[in-house]
Amino acid sequence: MKNKIIILFVLVGCFAFSQEGDATKVTYKKRVLEGAEVDFLASYYKQDGVHSAVSGGIGSEKLTDFASNIVVAMPLNDDDVLTIDVGLSAYTSASSSNINPYNATGASGGRGGDDDDKVAVAGPFGTPWQASSGASASDVYTSVVANYSHSSDDRNFVWNADVAFSNEYDYTSVGFGGGIAKLFNDKNSEVSLKVNVYLDQWRPIYPTELHEYAKYGSNFLNSGFFNGVSVLDQNGAFSTSYLPSNFTSWTTSNRNSYSASFGFSQVATKKIQFSVFFDLLSQSGMLSTPYQRVYFADKANYYIGQSAYIPYYTDPSINSSRGVYQLADDIERLPGSRFKIPVGIRLNYYLNERIAIRTYYRYYWDNWGVTAHTTSLEIPIKLTDKFTFYPSYRYYTQGKAKYFAPYETHLSTEKYYTSDYDLSAFNANQYGFGLGYTDIFTNAKIWNFGLKNIDFRYSRYDRNDGLNANIVTFGIKFVEQ
C-alpha cells in the first residue's frame, strides 16, 4: 500500500509539473512580502480533570499555562523571506507536581480552606487530588524556529527550509525540515510536500519512590528518602514489603520523529476552495513519559501518609482523600516505535459578502490502535468592514490505544501499559468565538509600523472523561510601512 501511495503522489506531482505555465508572461515581479511583519501572540490556558497520568489515572489534572510568541517575517529581497518565531510558555501543573508528592508544605501541608479534619502526622504524605509544592510543579518551555523561503520569479514555485529548537527542564528538541510547493492551473491548484525531522532528548525524572528504588536497590526502604518513613499496606498497617520490582530506569532517552506531509489545494469555483492533507509520521525511541505511574491489579498496594484516608483514596472529594499517596508499581511502558497516518480536508465557502463558512475534517490512524475523527466548523461574520465575529465548534472522538487501561487494572505480566487518559477512548466538544479587527490601510501607527490586525479568541473544551479547559488567545499584527 505504501508503494501505491508513493506512486499516486508521483503521478500527481508529474501532473502538476506538466501543466502549462501561466499564460501571462512575467513582466512585473511583485515582492513576496512588501515589508517586515511582526506578530505578538499570547494565550492563557486553564484545565482541570480527575485522571492524572502522573498518579496512575486518578487525581487532579489542574494546569495553567501562559504562552507568548513573537513572530517576525522579514523580506530579504523580492523573492526571499526569513521568518523567526520565538516562544515562551510557563506552566504550573498539579499533575506533574506529584512526581514528588511527599513534602511538608505541599499537597498535604500548606493547603488552605477546610482544615477541620486535618490529622497530625510526623512523616511526609501527599494526595493525588491536590498539587504539591515540589520542584516539578512548574516549568518553562522556550522555542525558536527559523524559516527561510524562496519564491520563483513567476511565483509558481516555492521552497523553504526551517530549523527549530526547544527546551524544557527535562526535554530538549532539535528539528529541521524543508518543503516545496508548486502552483499551476493559473494558480488555482497547488501541490506541496514537506518533510521534517525532530531529534529530541529526554532527561528522565522518575517518581520519588521509583527513583529511590533505582538508586538504592532492594534495601531502599532503609535508605535515602525512605529512611525513617513509614510505608502502609492496604489495611493501614506498617509494612516493609513494598518492592516495585517491575521498575527499571530507561537506558535510552532519545525520541526521533520523522514526518512527510503532502498537500493539495484547489480553487473549485469563485466561492469555494478546498485542500487535502496527507501525513506520514514515524516516531522511535523513548515514547513513554518517564514520570507517569502505573498501578497493577495483581500487586499489593502500599501508601505513605495517614491510614485513615486509604479507604477513600480514589474519592476526589478533598476532605476524604488528601492525606495519603499510593506508591507506584511502575511507570508507563509503551513501544519504542509508532506510526501515524492522519488525512485531513479543509473546505471554505464564501456564502456572501458578510458570511463565510470554514470546515475541516480529519481521520487519524496509528499502529497503537488509536483511530480518531475530528471535525470543525467556523462561521466568520463580517460585522463592519473592519470587525469580524467568528463563532466556532469542534468535535473530536478517539478510540483507546491498545496499551491503555484505567487505574489498578493493568497486570504486571503485560509488556506495555499506561493509564494516561489522553490515550483512552473519549470524545470532546470545543466551542468558542473570536473577534477580529482588520485595518488594511494600517492607519494606526507605532514608529514606522502600522497596525494591521487584532485578534481575540476564546474556547471552552469539554471531554467526556471529566477533563475541561478554557483558553483565551490574543494576537496583534504590525506591518512595516
Place this chain on the structure above:
Amino acid sequence: MKKIVAIVVVLVGVTSCNSVKEYDKQYINDPDMKLSARSSERYETTFQVYREAALGANGGKTGGGCGCN
C-alpha cells in the same frame, strides 16, 4: 486505505482542470477564506496535541518537539 487513494484521485481528476481567473478571485482572496488555521489558533492546536492522541493533517506541526503524545 484504498478509499483514501480513491478520494485523492477523484479530487485531483475532477477539479484540477477548473480555472478561476485572477480577476475573479476577490472572494477566494478574502482573509476568511484562507486554507490554513488562523494564527490565533496555534495555542489551541498545541493543547489539543497534548490532550489528544491524534495530530497532523492540518498543514501545521506534525509531531516532535515536545514531550506530548
